Amino acid sequence: MSELILSSELLNRLIDGRVPSKDEAYQIYQDAERDPSELYKVSQFLRSKHKGTIVTYSRKVFFNLINLCRDTCSYCTYKSEPGQAKISMLSKKDITELVNIGKNYNCTEALFVTGERPEQKYQEARAWLKENGFSSTAEYLVHASEIALKGGLFPHTNAGNLTKDEMRELKKTNVSLGLMLENSSERLSEKNMAHQFAPSKNPKARIKVLQNAGELKIPMTTGLLVGIGESPFELIDSIYSIKEIHDQHQHIQEVILQNFQPKQDTPMRDSPSPQEKYFKTLVAMTRIIFPKMNIQIPPNLSPKSYSSFLSAGINDWGGISPITRDHVNPEFPWPQIEDVKKDCFNSGFHLRARFPVYPEFFPLVNSDLKLKMLEIADTEKLVSKEYIK
Numbered sequence: 001m002s003e004l005i006l007s008s009e010l011l012n013r014l015i016d017g018r019v020p021s022k023d024e025a026y027q028i029y030q031d032a033e034r035d036p037s038e039l040y041k042v043s044q045f046l047r048s049k050h051k052g053t054i055v056t057y058s059r060k061v062f063f064n065l066i067n068l069c070r071d072t073c074s075y076c077t078y079k080s081e082p083g084q085a086k087i088s089m090l091s092k093k094d095i096t097e098l099v100n101i102g103k104n105y106n107c108t109e110a111l112f113v114t115g116e117r118p119e120q121k122y123q124e125a126r127a128w129l130k131e132n133g134f135s136s137t138a139e140y141l142v143h144a145s146e147i148a149l150k151g152g153l154f155p156h157t158n159a160g161n162l163t164k165d166e167m168r169e170l171k172k173t174n175v176s177l178g179l180m181l182e183n184s185s186e187r188l189s190e191k192n193m194a195h196q197f198a199p200s201k202n203p204k205a206r207i208k209v210l211q212n213a214g215e216l217k218i219p220m221t222t223g224l225l226v227g228i229g230e231s232p233f234e235l236i237d238s239i240y241s242i243k244e245i246h247d248q249h250q251h252i253q254e255v256i257l258q259n260f261q262p263k264q265d266t267p268m269r270d271s272p273s274p275q276e277k278y279f280k281t282l283v284a285m286t287r288i289i290f291p292k293m294n295i296q297i298p299p300n301l302s303p304k305s306y307s308s309f310l311s312a313g314i315n316d317w318g319g320i321s322p323i324t325r326d327h328v329n330p331e332f333p334w335p336q337i338e339d340v341k342k343d344c345f346n347s348g349f350h351l352r353a354r355f356p357v358y359p360e361f362f363p364l365v366n367s368d369l370k371l372k373m374l375e376i377a378d379t380e381k382l383v384s385k386e387y388i389k
């Protein structure tokens with residue numbers, strides 16, 4: 001009982017703008033396991049204070065550029081092997097066609113996703129790159145981004161651990177980049193754990209990439225994968241790891257909390273997805289540790305209950321595509337944008353379309369890209385209502 005009182009007092013201090021220490025956060029989490037209502041009240045309060053009643057999403061086209069991957073994560077169904085039906089290797093013509101379709105649907109984001117350096121492992125990837133005139137996936141990404149930009153979409157690339165030089169090149173055409181930290185615990189790379197065969201998921205390697213992006217002043221999306229064998233304390237530590245990087249460079253534009261969903265064709269097929277209470281508590285913890293951050297959950301991964309996460313403190317749904325599937329979670333279709341709009345409204349919020357870079361991070365984007373976005377932006381630097389229609 002006394003611990004609960006301690007936590008309540010602490011939560012009251014957070015309302016006044018104080019960020020909890022890690023030990024305090026552990027205590028708040030433990031109390032919330034018994035009764036999360038106080039925590040949700042505070043996370044909602046902080047959300048309202050810093051984000052008002054607007055909830056955003058990005059109207060995107062998902063370009064599954066190449067899904068061969070040098071690594072193997074135990075939960076991943078995105079990765080393909082040569083010869084499998086799900087393999088994707090988009091040609092320049094494929095990209096151009098998809099850009100045109102996206103433009104007709106008033107999309108604004110071109111999300112480019114690839115596996116981790118496929119050319120290091122697969123002859124097929126090297127041959128495909130050569131055929132298209134490139135020697136690396138990163139080189140092709142630069143070109144693909146140019147095609148998207150020329151066609152009226154704004155690129156956001158998520159291609160694993162890019163080098164600093166590769167990111168510097170991509171910054172010319174991409175308004176932001178993405179790299180999930182997933183978790184900062186090295187334990188998840190140990191034997192029989194989710195990242196045992198994925199050296200690129202080593203947290204030190206990921207943190208280095210996020211720091212390099214900070215030095216390059218690139219708006220970065222990152223986040224955590226919840227339910228892959230971590231402890232709640234490792235997740236809390238991971239939130240603090242992101243915070244430390246952001247405090248240093250002020251470039252993390254968004255933290256995604258993604259709930260693991262088991263895939264039948266993976267070694268983790270029998271692992272359960274995280275319980276909703278656990279997931280929601282971690283979402284609320286992220287809000288109190290990061291009061292001003294943009295916090296996102298993907299609505300398609302909580303299809304029946306996504307709008308209830310508004311009361312845990314989120315303010316964004318991430319990319320939603322009216323035309324392409326979620327290739328990382330292909331069994332979970334995106335909700336209809338009109339339905340999300342209604343659900344937000346019924347919960348007291350207004351849905352607005354944003355660019356793949358949040359308004360407050362426009363100053364980090366190069367002038368040409370900024371001017372192009374401003375052509376279809378409103379005064380709040382969100383996509384104008386007239387453009388979406």
Ligand code: SF4
Nearest residue numbers: 069071072073076115
């Ligand atoms: S999650 Fe990413 S790094 Fe891991 S196997 Fe899949 S594509 Fe590769």
